[in-house]
Amino acid sequence: MAKHIQTIIKGNLSVTIKNGGCGKCQTSCQSACKTSCTVGNQVCEK
Amino acid sequence: MLNLKNYHISKNIHIYEQGNLRIAYDVNSGSLHILDEKTFSLIGEMIDYQSNNETIDLNLVGNNLPDDEKLEVLEELEQLQRDKLLFSEEVLEQEPIYPSPPIIKAMCLHVAHDCNLKCRYCFAGTGSFGGCRELMSVETGIKAIDFLLMHSGSRPQCEVDFFGGEPLLNLTVVKELIAYGKMAAKKINKRIKFTLTTNAVLLDEQTTAYLEKEEVSVVLSLDGRKEVNDRMRPFYKDKGSYDTIVPNILRFTEKRPKTSPYAIGNYYYVRGTYTHYNTDFYRDVLHMADLGIKMISIEPVVASPENDFSLNQEDIEKVKESYDILGEKVLDYAQRDQEFSFFHFNAGLDDGPCLPKRLSGCGAGYEYIAVSPEGGIYPCHQFVGQEAYKLGSLHKPDSKPRTDIVDQFRKANVYAKQECRTCWARFSCSGGCHAANVAYSGELTKVYSLGCELQKKRLEVAYYLKIRQALKVGTNC
Ligand code: SF4
Ligand code: SF4
Numbered sequence: 001m002a003k004h005i006q007t008i009i010k011g012n013l014s015v016t017i018k019n020g021g022c023g024k025c026q027t028s029c030q031s032a033c034k035t036s037c038t039v040g041n042q043v044c045e046k
Numbered sequence: 047m048l049n050l051k052n053y054h055i056s057k058n059i060h061i062y063e064q065g066n067l068r069i070a071y072d073v074n075s076g077s078l079h080i081l082d083e084k085t086f087s088l089i090g091e092m093i094d095y096q097s098n099n100e101t102i103d104l105n106l107v108g109n110n111l112p113d114d115e116k117l118e119v120l121e122e123l124e125q126l127q128r129d130k131l132l133f134s135e136e137v138l139e140q141e142p143i144y145p146s147p148p149i150i151k152a153m154c155l156h157v158a159h160d161c162n163l164k165c166r167y168c169f170a171g172t173g174s175f176g177g178c179r180e181l182m183s184v185e186t187g188i189k190a191i192d193f194l195l196m197h198s199g200s201r202p203q204c205e206v207d208f209f210g211g212e213p214l215l216n217l218t219v220v221k222e223l224i225a226y227g228k229m230a231a232k233k234i235n236k237r238i239k240f241t242l243t244t245n246a247v248l249l250d251e252q253t254t255a256y257l258e259k260e261e262v263s264v265v266l267s268l269d270g271r272k273e274v275n276d277r278m279r280p281f282y283k284d285k286g287s288y289d290t291i292v293p294n295i296l297r298f299t300e301k302r303p304k305t306s307p308y309a310i311g312n313y314y315y316v317r318g319t320y321t322h323y324n325t326d327f328y329r330d331v332l333h334m335a336d337l338g339i340k341m342i343s344i345e346p347v348v349a350s351p352e353n354d355f356s357l358n359q360e361d362i363e364k365v366k367e368s369y370d371i372l373g374e375k376v377l378d379y380a381q382r383d384q385e386f387s388f389f390h391f392n393a394g395l396d397d398g399p400c401l402p403k404r405l406s407g408c409g410a411g412y413e414y415i416a417v418s419p420e421g422g423i424y425p426c427h428q429f430v431g432q433e434a435y436k437l438g439s440l441h442k443p444d445s446k447p448r449t450d451i452v453d454q455f456r457k458a459n460v461y462a463k464q465e466c467r468t469c470w471a472r473f474s475c476s477g478g479c480h481a482a483n484v485a486y487s488g489e490l491t492k493v494y495s496l497g498c499e500l501q502k503k504r505l506e507v508a509y510y511l512k513i514r515q516a517l518k519v520g521t522n523c
């Protein structure tokens with residue numbers, strides 16, 4: 001058990017550069033004017 | 047030994063304090079950690095050291111820590127580096143690969159360039175988008191839907207958003223297009239998901255029932271407290287809209303208690319805009335939550351600085367404080383069983399989108415397009431009416447999007463923007479909004495710096511909440 005650092009979320013984002021990009025996800029708008037999904041708060045649909 | 051060769055720490059790790067936590071976000075893996083004070087200050091020292099020196103000598107940092115503790119911290123960091131969770135290797139810059147020709151996933155249909163409100167901050171120029179007031183005809187709408195289905199490649203699902211101005215001013219056409227779209231999509235084994243963005247003035251019982259029956263997702267506009275809403279969202283005779291729209295909004299939202307915070311399935315969101323006049327906008331969010339609204343989004347106004355309501359640099363601290371307070375309120379309300387979701391605090395990390403998606407962002411101009419009432423095709427709703435960015439017209443026989451503009455938008459990914467390349471938020475923000483960037487700097491590849499500050503603040507709170515949530519349910523690893 002680590003004493004100084006507690007890992008809460010284990011991500012593997014960098015791996016998805018190889019296996020991602022299927023394009024099934026919705027589009028996403030990050031602007032102020034429209035609440036369709038922004039990239040940061042989308043979930044992967046694969 | 048922690049490997050820091052050619053490793054730019056502040057670009058790849060973001061450390062910050064939020065609430066009572068010291069947090070580290072590992073940019074390349076998307077991992078989150080809680081640090082103790084010693085680790086936090088050691089990493090902070092490394093970052094400071096690196097800002098003045100080319101390489102890092104670990105003997106020269108952390109000397110306020112007893113040797114054994116410094117060693118312990120460094121060993122833990124090293125282990126996390128081996129596990130690719132912190133100090134993880136930087137992803138090599140790689141341009142996203144795009145299909146050619148573009149596959150359009152979504153379309154914003156401007157069915158009405160007219161409005162029954164005259165919101166002061168409206169980028170559509172109170173509905174007309176700088177042009178004449180006009181309603182889309184059924185024929186143009188049908189051409190638009192055909193265009194979308196034809197350019198959507200092998201995608202089984204496309205999205206159509208009825209937008210304006212105020213789309214309910216053209217409800218007859220909306221209804222015809224929903225019926226047509228469903229039928230035309232079905233014929234070729236596809237599905238269209240419909241959304242409608244409305245100011246709720248005309249959202250009566252009948253229209254609510256219709257949208258329910260047709261499973262249309264709806265985004266409803268409300269700025270929060272009555273005085274805040276009415277200042278910016280009046281009718282033509284300057285009477286405020288709050289008293290008219292709130293009953294309509296509540297009648298609608300009550301019908302969708304199970305809306306997904308990630309805008310999946312049939313959802314609703316009540317969205318507002320905050321301005322210089324309500325930098326304490328957390329009160330507006332709470333006002334909406336107290337009304338019983340569960341899905342709330344409120345976002346900064348984008349307006350040129352000469353407007354009295356635009357946000358200025360002095361507002362930023364107050365705005366950031368509002369996000370801090372809101373973060374704590376989200377937790378308080380959840381504890382009191384009055385849970386609500388604040389859109390920009392939902393961050394997909396371990397279950398979020400892949401890196402290729404994060405590099406390219408919104409897809410305006412090549413995955414997403416907007417169509418004006420007269421059939422002009424534009425990269426997105428905010429570019430409608432900007433001739434320099436017009437992609438084409440539905441009324442031209444071979445109405446393919448102009449490839450030079452498609453390419454400009456494709457190339458304007460995270461790596462094309464100098465500021466984004468070293469920004470810790472790059473894989474969540476994806477380089478910001480093209481329209482805001484163009485409005486601010488005149489270029490697709492220069493970022494809107496005030497927007498960046500707010501984006502980063504929202505992400506900090508979002509990650510903090512993610513941690514607090516994980517600690518509560520005990521799913522931490
Ligand atoms: S350019 Fe901006 S407003 Fe347009 S779709 Fe992209 S994020 Fe949204
Ligand atoms: S737009 Fe701003 S906040 Fe977003 S990645 Fe670029 S520099 Fe960072």
